[in-house]
Amino acid sequence: MWSFKTLLALPTILGLLAVASGTFFYPNAQTSLIEHILVDTHGAHSSGFADAITPCTNYVSGNQSLGRTTAAQWIRVAFHDFVTADVAAGTGGLDASIGFETLRAENSGTAFNDSFSFFRRFVNPVISNADILALSVVMSVGNCGGSQIPFRAGRIDATEGGPFGVPAPDTDLATTLSYFSGAGFDQVDSIGLTACGHTLGSVHHGGFPTVVGPEAVTSDNLAGGIHLDSTVAVFDPLVVHEYLNGTGQAGGPLVTSFNVSSRSDLRLYESDNNATMITLGNQGEGFLSTCVGLLKRMIETVPSDVVFSDVISPIAVKPINATLDFDAHGNLIFTGYIRVLTPTSSAPPSTPLFLNIPLSLPVPLTPESTPGTSVFGSTTFYPFSIPISNPETLTSFHVASQTFSLQTSTFIVPSLTTLTTTSSSVLNFTIATTSLLAPSVKVQAPVPQQGTLGPAIKTFDSVAVNNVGRKKGYALWGGSVDIGVVTGAVSVVVLDEGGKEVDIGFF
Incomplete structure (x- = not known):
């Protein structure tokens, strides 16, 4: 049995999970919370x-007339974090070190602080800054016309900036290829990843x-943006076709810039006499699959000590907020929701659910009358x-031909x-146990850290608890922690004698 409660002073950060009292996390807290972000996108x-x-086309961080798009920003930030990896040494890659590097000339622009400002409310003790950064690539591609990139969690956040080494518009070809090579990408991979990243x-x-002259600045394009292709907010092969055919944006400003030394994409694309770009152009919609492979490699380029989870996929039948608690009369209750995900091509469930x-x-x-929607289909919630x-x-519960195991000997009491x-x-918490020990x-809590907008996780070990009474056969234990400033959900973790997690609650 696991628990979750809202973080009252922050915006809603986990939808339904953030406003309810407690949660049975299926199959575990990390997977459940990330799957929630991935699937419960609208409605x-x-x-x-x-x-x-x-x-x-949205720019979440400011005026829409600036001409910026958040989806493209997210992919750019992840690329800058990835490309300074040293795969031979097993260091760098997707580790959120980019948050400490925003003052470097090679990281010009607002994308980095824009992104980490938005991400920080979703970071908690089981979801790292780096995992959110990688997930932002998956969401940007999958929700803007591209194919779904398989996502695995488990990335570990850096505690300081990493090495320099991001290709710039005026970086010569040999140096650009050496940067990519250090991160594990050869010439063909480098061209493909660049084309994939520059479709948005x-x-x-x-x-x-x-790269872009002042003439691009207008009243409805205040930052003076020139699109990389004619479908600026659609993840599609058009960037390749426009480059090869000299139509539309012709590959974008990094191909056509007035400043020849800033035509970095042109140098890269022409480095094999356009052979790779021609191959990509001939793939048609297969280009999207190529991008899935390259972007998956990018977001899975991580330090060697990272252990990934299994791929986190949409869950067809998912318990949400399946909670043990005490009601106002001191009675024990089991409440929550069952979420049923119906693929887009199928009709919502019509048979009764028990x-x-x-x-x-x-x-x-x-079922509730209002459904949720996502690229994976529609969701129906049954309270x-x-x-x-x-x-x-109560060792398990059964719904829709599935059995979900529970332990009820120890739980964090949401209402208390x-x-x-x-x-x-x-944080004032209460834990119920059948044991008298x-x-x-x-x-654990996400807190601000110096040098980056990405939070760090602060841990309070061996928190003191006192017996505060009994209810319905359970001993009640209370404790309190003065955390300081927090940026996201705080966790309470109950451990057994061997240090193994028995229960985790978010508040």
């Missing part, structure tokens, strides 16, 4: 993450005056609330746990 109980790139977005006079728990008749579930008289028998956020955040507890 009922959305995470809010995809709002930044909806529509894909623009180059702006404001960030690159040696939830089964031991020693109880099947509980019919009635439930069941009184529990024999918690020792609060996070107050004023000038300093104070005090539980071992640690608290």
Whole structure:
């Protein structure tokens, strides 16, 4: 049994998960929360993450007349983080070190601080800055016309800036290829990744005056952006075809710039006499699959000590906020939602849905009237609330031909746990246990760190707890932590005698 509660002083950061009292995380907290961001993009109980790139022309960080697009920014930030990797040494890559590097000339523009400012509310003790950065690439491509990039979690955040080495518009070809090579990409890969990355977005006079002249600045294009292709907000092969045919944007400003020394894309594309670009052009929609492979390699170029999770895919039937708690009368209740994901090509479920728990008749579930939507299909949410008289028998629950295991011997009590956020955040928590021994507890919180807008995770080990009473056969243990300033969800983790996680709650 796992728990989750809203972070009251921050914007809603995890949709339904952020406003409910507690959550059974299926199959685990990290997977459940990332899958929520990936799937619950619009409509009922959305995470809010995809709002930044909806529509894909959107610029979430400022005036739309600046001509910037957030989806393109996210891909650019991830590329800059990745390309300074040293794969031979097993260092660098997608580790969020780019957050510490925003004052470097090679990281010109607003994209980096724009992105980390938006990302920070989604970072928590089980989702790193680097995972959110990688997920932003997946979302930008998959939600803006491209194919889905398989996503695995587990990236570890850097604590300082990494080496220099991002190709610039005026970087010579040999140096550019050496930067890519250090990150594990050969000449063909480098051309392909550049073409894939440049199917979205623009180059702006404001960030690159040696590439784009001041004549690009207009009243509705204040940053003076010139598109890389004619479908600036659609992930498609057009950037390749326009380059090869000399039509539309002809490959964009990094091909056509008035400043010959700033035509970095042209130098790269012509480095093999356009052979790779011709191959990409002949792929048609297969270009999207090529980009999936290259971008997946990019976001999975990480330090050698990273251990990835399994691929996180949309879950067809998912328990959300399946919670043990005490009601106002002190009775034990089991409440929550079942989310059913229906593929776009299928009709929503029409047969009745029942939830089964031991020693109880099947509980019919009635769907909420408002669905959710995403590129994966529509989601239907079924709320439930069941009184529990024999918690020792509640070892699992069954719904839609699936069985989900529970442990009920220890749980964080949502209704008796609060996070107050004023000038300093104070977490007061209560844990219920069937054991008379005090539980071992640690608290983790995302907090500001110097040099980057990406938060660090602060850990409070061996937090003191005191017995504060009993309810329905459970001993209640209370504790308090003065955390300070927080940027996202705070976790309470209950550990067994061997240090293994028994329960985790977010508040």
